[in-house]
Amino acid sequence: MEKNKISIYISRSKENEDLPLPKYATEGSSGMDVVAAEECVLQPGEWKAVGTGLFMEIPSGYECQVRPRSGLALRDGVTVLNAPGTVDSDYRGEVKVILINHGKQPFKISRGDRIAQLVFAKVEKAELHLKEELTATVRGSGGFGSTGK
Incomplete structure (x- = not known):
């Protein structure tokens, strides 16, 4: 195995054997394009979980992050609703992509259309420790927009 590569085991349902497996579009791509295994139409403002017919180990x-495709977002206003979506290492069900149409026109998804990207990432587990008072910082409790434009 090459440096910076992990092994992911993948299977697909029998009725989807004709669909391409996720793959990197270019040598420098961070995400693998994944395709829809079903057809549907997203009306403006509507969202749906679109099946891919894929199952992963x-x-x-590690996790698999499900991210939007920039071309769909720019051209059609279609994106991943819970971006990035997460596929956990212990999940074995079908990978589905929650898409939303923020555009003004209905958006047709055909079987085999590239609908999202899959990015595999290392996950660090946190150990939480209760503390009476947290260390002070210059920002403090300043929230959204508190650091300026």
Whole structure:
């Protein structure tokens, strides 16, 4: 196995054997394009979980992030609603992509259309410790927009 590569085991349902497996579009791509295994139409403002027909075995300590495709977002206003979506290492069900149409026109998804990107990332587990008072910072409790434009 090459440096910076992990092994992901993948399977697909029998009725989707004709669909391409996720793949990187270019050598420098961070995400693998994944395609829809079903057809549907998203009306403006509507969202749906679109099946991919894929099932994955992700190594412990990793996740699969489901991210939007920039072309769909720019051209059609279609994006991943819970971006990035997460596929956990212990999940074995079908990978689905929650898409939303923020555009003004209905958006047709055909079987085999590229609908999202899959990015595999290492996950660090946190150990939480209750503390009476947290360390002070210059920002403090300043929230959204508190650091300026």
